[in-house]
Amino acid sequence: DTAVSQTPKYLVTQMGNDKSIKCEQNLGHDTMYWYKQDSKKFLKIMFSYNNKELIINETVPNRFSPKSPDKAHLNLHINSLELGDSAVYFCASSPTSPVSYEQYFGPGTRLTVT
Amino acid sequence: GDSVTQMEGPVTLSEEAFLTINCTYTATGYPSLFWYVQYPGEGLQLLLKATKADDKGSNKGFEATYRKETTSFHLEKGSVQVSDSAVYFCALSYSGGYNKLIFGAGTRLAVHP
Numbered sequence: 001d002t003a004v005s006q007t008p009k010y011l012v013t014q015m016g017n018d019k020s021i022k023c024e025q026n027l028g029h030d031t032m033y034w035y036k037q038d039s040k041k042f043l044k045i046m047f048s049y050n051n052k053e054l055i056i057n058e059t060v061p062n063r064f065s066p067k068s069p070d071k072a073h074l075n076l077h078i079n080s081l082e083l084g085d086s087a088v089y090f091c092a093s094s095p096t097s098p099v100s101y102e103q104y105f106g107p108g109t110r111l112t113v114t
Numbered sequence: 115g116d117s118v119t120q121m122e123g124p125v126t127l128s129e130e131a132f133l134t135i136n137c138t139y140t141a142t143g144y145p146s147l148f149w150y151v152q153y154p155g156e157g158l159q160l161l162l163k164a165t166k167a168d169d170k171g172s173n174k175g176f177e178a179t180y181r182k183e184t185t186s187f188h189l190e191k192g193s194v195q196v197s198d199s200a201v202y203f204c205a206l207s208y209s210g211g212y213n214k215l216i217f218g219a220g221t222r223l224a225v226h227p
Contacts, residue, residue, distance in 0.1 A: 004157075035215075041201055043158075043217040056214055090157055092215075102148075103215060105157040 023091030
């Protein structure tokens, strides 16, 4: 069974469009994350949710809006896509009780904006 | 702020060679340290971790020791295989901070037969 899944795996779209990426985890974790990996493989956190509450927002443009309908899901909606948004987006999850330091990553969504 | 610095790649080795990938960190507190691995076309997997000074993390023949005095967490393997070819990321996080991971830039390892 897939622990952290993301859809779609690939997303090709044009500048100015709006798109969403979905993430689901079946690990029972209560914290979920979005990371962005740029073309040079550099990874940086974007958002984190704990029990559906936003707890980390790392100066990401307002065009990016995460939504957590429940503890198992964290979706990422992007408005007015720009060329610079092209990247691989990774979802991850971790438990916070008991304290765990390990995050489990999804397979990634490669977004290409043309 | 906190940061992680890794040696630049790519690192190219022959099979059965000894591997070292250097990682140093800057931290305001006492973080936990991690190595994650990303195989081609896949997501990240935790390779090993250490939660306090002098701890040694190990997995699949890889080892790294948390050195507080040198703020380092170098990854080593005695004999690499072609299947170890991947990108390796050093990272840190704090407990109680919802585990935000701060990554190094990643080091690509290519192992040739």
